[in-house]
Amino acid sequence: MVNTGKPSRGCYMCRARRIKCDEGKPGCMRCQKSKRICPGYRDAFELKLRDESKSTKKKLNRRVHDHPNVTVINNRRDGLPETSPTFSSSSAMVSHSRNSSMSSVASRSHGYTTEVTHRHHSFTAGHMTTPLSQQASCYFLANFVLVPEAGTMRGYLDFVIPLLKQRNPPQALVLAFSAVTLAALGTRPNSKALLPTADLWYLKALKEINLALQNPKTASTDSTLASVMMMASFEQLTPSRMKVGGWSSHIDGAVAVMKSRTLEQWRTPVGKELFIAVRAHMTVHCIANSKPINPGVEWMGVIADDPIVQTFAAANLKMAQLRADNDRTTTLKVRSAENIEKVLKLLRRAESLDKQYLEWIKALPPGWQINTVAWIDGEVPDLSNSVVHPGRIDAYGEMWMAYKYNIVRGCRIFIWTTILRCVAWLGNMGDYRLTPEYTTASQICRSLIEDIVASVPYFFGWNRSIDPAMADRSNFACGEHDPTTVKPLAGIFSMWPIFAAASSDFASPSQRIFLRGRLKHIAEMMGINQALIMFQVWFASDLALSTTNKTRPNLYTPPSILLASVCL
Known part of the structure; x- marks a missing residue:
């Protein structure tokens, strides 16, 4: 009954x-x-x-047969539409078909189980609502996929578009794209009900990716590598929903796929874009976690068409290795002649790399010029929720440019932290804050933090509808171009430099409050939940440091940069 x-x-x-x-x-x-x-x-x-009996479904099928142009999407028990997700770019509409025999999947997170009975809208003949999968695809393409201008490489995740335009895109890529697009849509405020279904798609995508990796014919293809990168993007949006360190594991997985690829695969346009994308993500991952670069890949073997990208990548690879060597070298306990030489070499490498970053900035073309458009005088009420901090406000030509500038600033903060750790080690328990190097580091790092703080209003669209200089001229893969809107990609681009600046000992209390508030905004309003873990790690570490400083003076410990190794 x-x-x-x-x-x-x-x-x-x-x-x-x-x-x-x-x-x-x-x-x-x-x-x-x-x-x-x-x-x-x-x-x-x-x-x-609703009447969902067999007789009703037969009547519906007859109506569809009489009207072949009408699309019917029937939700299965697992909450996934039987027809494929479709997305539109500026020039094409792409369809993907998907068939799955999985009968039940459960997603377990934070101690609860999401059963496979989760359902969403049912679209029937004559119902003009846009399918959920298409809404998710368009939202993701319009807010996270950056398409570079001709002759440049200022894109982000744009490699996925030509791969999805294939006649029959692989199942793993389709499912991975479906998972990350629905996660992007579901992380918006008041859209959390979509996340359990995004988790189901994620698990299905993982199964297909594992099958592809076990097949020698598909293990190293462009589509398989792109699928792994889509999974990494999923973890940036919803890292706490699946497992801690998910983003890191997917980046490591992408590196493992790269090691099995041939030079011929890197010479294609899509192959080159994939190589550069994986290299960029891997480098940030290694810098953040003080992890050495995997030597199994010739990371400079693929030359980017844009020399700015190529020289930037070369410096960042050195930065990652410097971070890894820093943790190993400045923790040496025996002050032997050999160890002293190791620390001196590390110090010289850090100074040389800082000069290399300065040379990269000097070589930038005029289009990269930074313009100061305003100055905020006096105190700003409620700094934790403010888009601006007292001081200057800078504007950039594109969001991608501001992102690269801030990566350099964050890396230079790390470099000077390394220099001070070397000075502290060589000082044989002397107060490193009395050295000339500390005075120089203090001036440079405070200036770098001010630069990052001054860039924040640009990322978050301050005064954008009034001042054309603050407009974002980035080109996204879907939707109308509106230079006044704020895209969630701005959160991904800004969160790591914000975290680096807020964690520095040279940041002022007001700057920490302001930057911490921006991390929280990125997580809660932009849906980039990786920023929330950064916020929590920074807050917990800051609390621990403040408690420690109450019990003993911190005279001989070099300044710390609290990295998000737990969440990244």
Whole structure:
């Protein structure tokens, strides 16, 4: 007998746990008290009782047969549409088909289980609502996929477009793209109900990627490598939902795929873009975690068409190795002649690399010029929620340029931290803050932090509708170009330099409050949850340091840069 009772309006979590929900907004208190993330509520349309008997489906199929131009999407029990996700770029509409035999998948996160009975909108003949998969695809392409101008390489994740335009794109790529697009849509405020389904797509994509990696014919293809990079993007958006360190594991996986590829695969346009993209992500990952560069890949073997990108990559690779050697060398306990020579060599390498970054900046073309457009006088109320900090405000030609500038600034802060650690080690327990190197480092690092702080209003669209100089002229893969809008990609581009600046001992208290507030904004309003873990790691470490400083003076410890090794 069919149950015609009143459908529950409770959240997905309470319904799965079979307990009464208080239906609080935006999330129920039961989830909050049990320290779970409330996944949200079903749409009002889903609460309506619908006749889904076989006879009704036969009638619907006959109507579709009579009207072949109408698309029907029937949700399966796992919440995935049976038809493929479609996305549109500026020049084409691409369709992807997907068939899966998996009957049940459960996603476990933060102590709860999302059952495979999660459902979304049902689109029937005559219903003009855009399919959810297409909404997610368009949203992701319009907010995260940056298309470079002709003759430049100022793109981001744009390698996925030609791969998805293939006649029959591989299953792993389609599922990985579906997972990350729905995650991007679901991390927006008031859209959290989509995340359980994004987790299901993620698990299905992982299964297909593992199958592709086990097949010698597909293990090293462009599509397989792109699928792994899509999984890394998923972890940037929702790292806490699946596992800690997920982003790192996917970057390591991409490096492993690269080691099995041939030179011929790197010579194609898509192959070159993939190489440069993986190299860029891997380098930031290694710098953040003081991890040595994997020697199994000739990282400078593929020459970027843009010399700015090539020289930038060369310096960053040296930076990553310097970070790794710094942790090994400046922790040596025996002050032997051999160890002293090692520390001196590390010091000279750091000074040389700092000069290399300065030369990179000097060689930039006029289009990279930074313009100061405003100055904020006096105090700013509620710094933690403000877009501006007292001082100057800078504008850039494109968001991609501002991102590269800030990466250099963050790296130079790390370089001077390395220099001071070397000076402290060589000083034989003397107060390193009395040395000339500390005075120089203080001046340079404070200036670098001010530069990062001055760039933040540009990333977050301050005064953009009034001042044309603050407009973002970036070109995204989908949607109308509006230079006044703020894209979530700005959060990805700005969070790591913000974290580096906020973690520096040379940042002022007001700068820390301001930058910490921006990390929280990136996580809560832009949907980049990796920034939230950075915020939590920084806050916990800052609290620990403040507690330590109350008990003993910190006279002989060189300045610390608290890295997000836990979350990255």
